[in-house]
Amino acid sequence: MTTDKLDAPATSRTNWTSRIDLPVATAFGCIILLLLVGSLYSPNFLSPEYLLQQLKVGAFLGVIATGMMLVILLGQIDLSVPWAVTLGAMMASAATAYGPMGEVFAIPFGVLCGVLMGLVNGIGVAYLRIPSMIITLAVNAVAQGLMVAYTGGFAPQDSASPAMRYLAAGTILGVPNAVIVWAITGAVAVFLLGRTTFGRAIYGIGNKEAAAYLSGVPTQRVVMIAFALCGGLAAFGGVLLAGYAGKAAQSMGDAYLLPAIAAVVLGGTSILGGRGNYLGTVAGVILITLLQSILSVMQIAEFGRQIIYGAVIIVMLLLYGRERTGR
């Protein structure tokens, strides 16, 4: 029959895409390429110590990018990440100053503050229908103002709790705890995206919000929760960073906005939403971390680093864009 014949290209196409997810493969290919280039410069680049160190540095970005991925899959964006990170770090450190009880609740309190900030974003986007680019930018500014008011514009005196330090800087059997935390975060994200109704709803909304709504998905609630999770994960990343550095600092999250978005998109998640898998984001995070590390090891001046870093992201996005239209 006609229809049987018609379906044949679908067969070849699906098998082809399911066997090699091109952006993910490309990202991993680039990682290997970077390592090879680095190893020409110094053999240290292939040593297990160096690689583990990179994973540890990448873990903070990995946690933050996980939340960003949820929001990007919806076809939205969260530009409030910088001060959600800082907010988490500062609030957790602040709680630590309140004696033993404060120390116990430092991490949950920091994360909770991020969740609340994300909730404001989510309510704005889902219920008030404000474009995410605007509301998250505004919330970022408000959070920045609040934190500056709280600290007086100086680096806060409070330091991280022992638990924060342990999570961020400790090791178990030689594996940095930060890497373990990232792995657990990632495992939960994979489960959430692949095996739960919430995950399906995220992909559905990202693809066609109208169709998802007409299918009876509580689209507004899903969007709100995704933003809350993104805020919470950013704040959690901040908590870890504070633990790593020993204390929170002004603007410590500023360096994470572009890398978080870039990691997600370099990993093959469509910036328009609806498509992407978590493995790609992992690859994107490692790729960006390595790139930053290699550029700094090569002792390229800061301005040069910025140029190369930005150019690499643009080139890779161009490559993906071409590949996608070709499909």
Added chain:
Amino acid sequence: MVDAVPLFRMEGMSKRYGGVQALDKADLIVRSGKVHAILGENGAGKSTLIKIMSGVVAPDEGRMLLDGQEVSFASPAAANVAGIVCIFQELSLIPDLSVADNIVISNPPTWLGMIDRKAQHAIAMEALQRAGGADIHPMELVKNLPLSRRQIVEIAKALARKPRVLILDEATSALTAADVETVFGVLKRLRSEGIALLYISHRMHEIAELADDCTVFRNGRRIATYPAGSKTGDEVVELMIGREYSSVFPPKLDTVHRSATPVLEARDLHWMQRLNGISLTARAGEVVGLGGLDGQGQRELLLALFGVLRGVSGAVLVDGVQRVINGPRTAKAPDIGMALIPEDRKTEGLMLPMSVRDNLSFAAMSQISRGGIIDRRAESAAIDRMIKLLAIKMASPAAAVGSLSGGNQQKVVIAKWLMVGPRIILLNDPTRGIDVGTKQEIYALLRKLAAEGAAIILYSTDYDELIGCCDRVLVLYDGAIKRELVGPDITEHALIASALNIDHKEAVA
């Protein structure tokens, strides 16, 4: 009759997509001043044929002759210059631009490098006039026009390019009966002006009215060409589907539960100025049709019942109990059990890049998950059942739903809702632009669901469908029910007459 050099001719045309031979040494002769209908199931090669003609895709082999000269088109623009213009099935208008902007979009008149608004206005006016849309204002934004008027604009846009061969691919599938009349008048005039028209449609009676010649395609080959009117409908359908053709519509067994409380009852629904006091009932086992011209409130009625519209007044009763349905989520809950097969499968029904599996289970999440975690075994079982029930043809459930043919996509939309196990099924023009074979399967399915006790409300722009499928038809006019037709009273004459609101006979109780 047979002039020496036909206007356009194609020979030995072949095109492969991956493993599929979309066209297999097809040939076609198009003469000026004739309407040539192309028939065939979805996937028979019609789309590929016209895409090659209009420069959208390049053939693997074969040649095209225009006025006896061999031609090849590198792009649609090149085909346009040569005088071959195609109106595709999917509307290509930009909603946020004005009608005039859209009509001249590919080649706007300019003055010193700027768009000459006056000339543009004049071109648009003339094109609209020729397309039978003189009542459309050129400065109106396309998004403010109803679907049927947009189609007229689409035709005007094609005419502004001065075509010698005009291809219409399912160009009437969005039109109401009245608009189809207008368009046919236009097409007949174009024919008399010597334009060759290639007409692709699934609506048999349109072809019978309009075509001079018919060509049937199947499996990428030209099966037959014959003068219009020389074959019976059944013969044509047999040529198209290549199998014995029984009746398109299944027998209407009386499955209506008359004594029981209606499953669904609406009382005096009002919404904006679009619904003006609609009351209706639907019983278990009954297929209730919504008829009338396009845009008389049928769509709004279905959306209102499904709880999508805000600010609807009136009452909706389910099983005789008044319910507040404030959204799809409430509507699909088991105690109401309502499903809506939306109008536009590409934007409202499906997520095209996602897999058949994900699309199918999307509405039935609560049935296949526990505590928010998907039970994969239950999901696979339910999906397999649906794929079998509707005979959905695809590579695998992991294939993107966008890679399926239109008919199979529509089956996925329906299957997705059947997975919820609905008792009340609302369908918004579910067979638009799909092939005869699939239509037939959908009709059979609707009767089967009714026999199993579902209450079905079917809105269709195709009168044959209302006649063939429904136990009762409510004809809407201006947001109100003008007439109710029952059983044998459902005839094309009665439907059209009451749709135009020219028959003032009392409504049958």
